[in-house]
Amino acid sequence: MWEIIKYMVQCSSIPQSEDPIKTRNTKPVILSLVRQGQKYLEDRYKTFMNSIITENLTHAGRGGIPGTYPLVKSFVGLRLQGEYLGLKDGMIDDRPLWPMVYYCLRSGDLPAAIHCLKKSGLTEYNEIISLLEAKLGNPNNPNIPKLEDSIRFSYRRFVRNETDPFKRITWSVLGCCDISDEHSEVARTADDYLWLKLSLVRADSSKEDSIKYSDLQQVILEEYGESHYDAFNQPHLYFQVLALTGQFEAAIEFLARIERFKVHAVHMAIALNELYLLAGPHDTSAPLLFIDPADPKPARRLNLARLIMIYVRSFEFHCPNEALHYLYHLKNYTDSEGQSLFKVCAVDLALETKEYAQLLGTVDGNGIRNKGLIDQFIDTHVTAVSVAETIAANLVNKGLYEDAIALFDIANNQEGILTYLCTMLSQVVQLEGDPNSLRTRLKNQAFYYAERISREGFKSERSDLKFSFFTLNRLITFFDLYYEKEFPQALKVLNDIKLVPFREEELKDRVFDVTHNLTSNVAKVIPDVLLTTMNMLFAQYQKIKSNVEFIPRFQEGPLEAQMSYLRQQAKTITNFAGMLPYRMPGDTNSRLVQMEILMH
Numbered sequence: 001m002w003e004i005i006k007y008m009v010q011c012s013s014i015p016q017s018e019d020p021i022k023t024r025n026t027k028p029v030i031l032s033l034v035r036q037g038q039k040y041l042e043d044r045y046k047t048f049m050n051s052i053i054t055e056n057l058t059h060a061g062r063g064g065i066p067g068t069y070p071l072v073k074s075f076v077g078l079r080l081q082g083e084y085l086g087l088k089d090g091m092i093d094d095r096p097l098w099p100m101v102y103y104c105l106r107s108g109d110l111p112a113a114i115h116c117l118k119k120s121g122l123t124e125y126n127e128i129i130s131l132l133e134a135k136l137g138n139p140n141n142p143n144i145p146k147l148e149d150s151i152r153f154s155y156r157r158f159v160r161n162e163t164d165p166f167k168r169i170t171w172s173v174l175g176c177c178d179i180s181d182e183h184s185e186v187a188r189t190a191d192d193y194l195w196l197k198l199s200l201v202r203a204d205s206s207k208e209d210s211i212k213y214s215d216l217q218q219v220i221l222e223e224y225g226e227s228h229y230d231a232f233n234q235p236h237l238y239f240q241v242l243a244l245t246g247q248f249e250a251a252i253e254f255l256a257r258i259e260r261f262k263v264h265a266v267h268m269a270i271a272l273n274e275l276y277l278l279a280g281p282h283d284t285s286a287p288l289l290f291i292d293p294a295d296p297k298p299a300r301r302l303n304l305a306r307l308i309m310i311y312v313r314s315f316e317f318h319c320p321n322e323a324l325h326y327l328y329h330l331k332n333y334t335d336s337e338g339q340s341l342f343k344v345c346a347v348d349l350a351l352e353t354k355e356y357a358q359l360l361g362t363v364d365g366n367g368i369r370n371k372g373l374i375d376q377f378i379d380t381h382v383t384a385v386s387v388a389e390t391i392a393a394n395l396v397n398k399g400l401y402e403d404a405i406a407l408f409d410i411a412n413n414q415e416g417i418l419t420y421l422c423t424m425l426s427q428v429v430q431l432e433g434d435p436n437s438l439r440t441r442l443k444n445q446a447f448y449y450a451e452r453i454s455r456e457g458f459k460s461e462r463s464d465l466k467f468s469f470f471t472l473n474r475l476i477t478f479f480d481l482y483y484e485k486e487f488p489q490a491l492k493v494l495n496d497i498k499l500v501p502f503r504e505e506e507l508k509d510r511v512f513d514v515t516h517n518l519t520s521n522v523a524k525v526i527p528d529v530l531l532t533t534m535n536m537l538f539a540q541y542q543k544i545k546s547n548v549e550f551i552p553r554f555q556e557g558p559l560e561a562q563m564s565y566l567r568q569q570a571k572t573i574t575n576f577a578g579m580l581p582y583r584m585p586g587d588t589n590s591r592l593v594q595m596e597i598l599m600h
Helices: 002-008 027-055 068-079 097-106 110-120 123-137 144-159 165-175 190-199 213-228 235-243 248-256 259-274 304-312 320-330 341-353 356-360 384-397 401-410 414-428 438-456 463-483 487-497 504-517 520-548 557-579 588-598
Strands: none
Touching (some): 002 027, 002 259, 027 068, 027 097, 027 213, 068 097, 068 110, 097 110, 097 165, 144 165, 213 235, 235 248, 248 304, 259 304, 320 341, 320 356, 356 384, 384 401, 414 520, 463 487, 463 520, 487 520, 504 557, 520 557, 520 588, 557 588
């Protein structure tokens, strides 16, 4: 099958800007495809003759003379043993003339056929010699149509009713005569039939005694089809008749339906596409084999994108690198939204395999990205950064923020990192830490990115986002200290953050910061921060108060001052909660007020 493709691609140069269907319906390309199809069948027949002779060396009498003429002579001697019924015009070298001429033509050797005719000494066939010499000298010789007309005329008068089947088929092939006669006495195989029909194709002839290339294609594909050729039991044969008539799309689609040939179908499609010989649909969502009403019949279009995407499904999970190399061939295709299909498929591959690091690389502690598999495709507009950005957006839509953060890092999108890190931190920062919890993972990420941003700088105008991130980052430490019962250190951290006011004069500034300089993610945790702070103040107050009961009254002055200071802080916190321009969840306000009252 690959040998057939090798022959068929050696045709006239194909313009890269033209649609392949349009190109393959031009005269030069049709003639080239026909010639290459014939050449394959001729070379194959010559190989067949050699094999027959090799199997019968004793009877063949080949000798050591190279060339087509001795080969055909030996082959005819084996093939036509005994009496030659109905054969005409005598013998040459003890072989009947017309079988010798026919098999020379069938082998594609025009000089050998000319040699046979000249050796016969029959001058009435000089017009055939002239035609063969004209074709041999220049296939585009303007005298060829005139010589064919002369042969066609002679055929109708003298040859049509001859008893020699080899003479009839030879004249038919050379003069393009009697195209409806299938010459089944001689052309017994599918190869013979196809060679005969290709020999009768004329690219621009309007005469009745010729076959149009498209008509031959239609007969094979639509009139005969898979059932006639018993395609699934003889896949090589059906592929051959399609490919040798330039119907690459139908041939490849047929192979793709047979599991053991699918790999060949994909590689043939890629090869033909690279040579601009494969016709594809304008819409990549079209079926695998597509008929465009605007195309001349029986043209088909093969959806290479769909073929490749179906093929890589079988190994994309365990061989993503190999899958990427196949998907790379879709770099010049776009989806309905104008996106590169290579990029779309690379994104899908990453989402399905979750091999983000392998495909896109990783970012080290210095903020430098190590390359991934996709970086090897440098001649496309698809980069690891753009793919990572698209994957991250997709993960965000699915609510997979933790994975998205790593992808935003690969895409060098600090704003994306902090946006979704803040979103996740706001949900867990107030919880008690567990070594295997989401909070612990986010804590480690937050500290990591905080250190990097402090070193590298923040490349965004979203100052509120940066401020919010560092606030939440410090709140992690605040809550950790709270759960460790380290209240003084926790309150010191909170005071350094400048999120909650502890003095009356700080109220206005803190309310302004929360409403103008911080994102809603920080606002979500303020109720928990206030309740936690009030709990610590109340605990400290209770501890001091219990000590006052055992101290003489003349020594309790400093402790009273401390208690008064704690009451003032508690009052500031309840005032702060009341000044915030949004409703606190649940019973936050009432609990704050209740604890403040208990401190009096």
